[in-house]
Amino acid sequence: MNTTAPVGIDAISVYCPHYYIDLKTLAAHRDFDADACYNGLGQEKMAVPPPGEDVVTMAANAAAQALEGMDRSGIGTVIFATESGIDQSKAGGIFVHGLLGLSPNCRVFEIKQACYGATAGLQMALPAVAADPDTSVLIVATDIARYGLGTAGEKTQGAGAIAMVVSANPRLVTIDCQSGFYTEDAMDFWRPNYRDEALVDGKASIRLYLKSLAACWKHYTAQTGRVFTDFDRFCYHLPFTRMAETAHARLAGKSTSKAIVAKQIENSLWYNRIMGNSYTASMYVALTCLLDHPDEELEGCALGLFSYGSGCMAEFFSGTVNRGYRSHLKTSIHSQMLSRRVELSYDEYEIFYTYALPTDGSDHDVPVYETGRFRLVASRGHRRIYGAVE
Ligand code: CAA
Secondary structure: OOOOOOEEEEEEEEEOOOEEEEHHHHHHOOOOOHHHHHHHHOOOEEEOOOOOOOHHHHHHHHHHHHOOOOOHHHEEEEEEEOOOOOOOOOOHHHHHHHHHOOOOOOEEEEEOEOEOHHHHHHHHHHHHHHHOOOOEEEEEEEEEEOOOOOOOOHHHOEEEEEEEEEEEOOOOEEEEEEEEEEEOOOOOEEOOOOOOOOEEOHHHHHHHHHHHHHHHHHHHHHHHOOOHHHOOEEEEOOOOHHHHHHHHHHHHOOOOOHHHHHHHHHOOOHHHHHHEOOHHHHHHHHHHHHHHOOOOOOOOOEEEEEEEEOOOEEEEEEEEEOOOHHHHOOHHHHHHHHHOOEEOOHHHHHHHHHOOOOOOOOOEEOOOOOOOOEEEEEEEOOEEEEEEOO
C-alpha cells in the first residue's frame, strides 16, 4: 500500500442549466434597483432550471463532462452532495451511477450539510484514496437555490452542479491533509422537509459566514503555522460574489494592499456572477472558474479554500495547483455552455419556477426543454424516470 502519493482533484467540471434570468429583468418586477444586484451583491444573472432538469440531471451532466476521456472503471465511490434532495430515502447518486453506466462494485451515497456537503465528501475521499491509491472517488455537488418569488433571497437564487474526480497523483490540484473547521448550532438558513424553498435570516447568515471564516482560519493557522502571505489565490463559498470580497478583505486585514486582495479572488468570481448560488457546488464553481481563467498561469500556486454551510459547519483548507493542469481542464465545454444560454422573460421565469411534478403518483410526461445529455423524462407511480437526450 502506498500512503505517500499526493491526493487531490484529478478532473473537475461545471454544469449550468441552459436558461437564466437577468437580475435587471427581475428588478423591473420587484421593489429593488438592478444596481443593488449588479454592484451591491455582485450578481448579474441567475440560472433557472427548466422542467426536466433537477439535481440528478445536473449532476449526471457535470459528471459526464468531468469523466470525458477518462477510464471510469477506477471509480470505486460516488458521493452525491446536495441540499435539494429529490428523495428522503434513495441517494440521488444512484440515479447518476446508473445514467453514467459505472461499475456495480461501487459505493454510492448522498450527504447533506447545507452548502458544505461537497467539502465533507472531499474530506472523506482524501484519506480513502490515500489508503488505496488505485481507486478514485467521484464527487458530485448539485443544487437549486430557491427562496421564493418576491422574497429578499430571490435575487440570490441560481442553480448548477460540479463533478470532480479525487485520485492519487492528481492532474489538477493536490489537496493538503490539514484543515481548520468550525461548527455552531444556528438557524441562519434552513429548509424544513415540508417546504420546497429555504428560509433564511439574511443578515444573521452573513454574520455567521464571517464568524465561521475567522474561526476556521484560527484553527487552520494554529495547526499549520501558515500565514496569509503563504497563499497566492483564494476561493470562497459564493452565495453572491460580494460576500467573498467582504470576507476576503476581512481575512486579509489592513496590511495587504487593496489591489492585491482583490487580485487574490477576482478570477474566481465570474461563473458564479452569471449562474447565481449553486449551494454545495458554489465554491467548486469558483475553483473551476479560477483554473479556467485564460489570463493566469497557476502552476505551483498555493490556494486557500473556504467552504461554508449554514446551520452551520465551515472549513478552511488548502491545496497547490499542479504542473500541466491546464491541458486537463474542461474550459472550452464551460465557455460554450455558458455562452449558448437562453435568456428568459419574467413570465417564462415564473412558469419554470412554479413547475412541479404531480404529488399523487399520476403518470406525467415532463415537457421537453433544452438540457444537457440527460433529462428527467417522466414521473410514473411516484417514480422519477431519467433518460439520455436523443
Ligand atoms: N457584503 C456583505 N454583506 C452584505 C452585502 C455585501 N456586499 N450586501 C448586503 N449585505 C448584508 C448586510 O448585512 C446588509 O445589512 P445592512 O443593510 O445593515 O448593511 C444586509 O445584507 C441586507 O442588505 P440589503 O437590505 O441591501 O439586502 P437585501 O434585502 O437585498 O438582501 C441578502 C440581501 C441578505 C443577501 C438576501 O438576498 C438573502 O437573504 N439571501 C440569502 C441568504 C444568503 O445568501 N446569505 C449569505 C450567507 S449564508 C451562505 O453563504 C449559505 C448560502 O449559500 C445560503
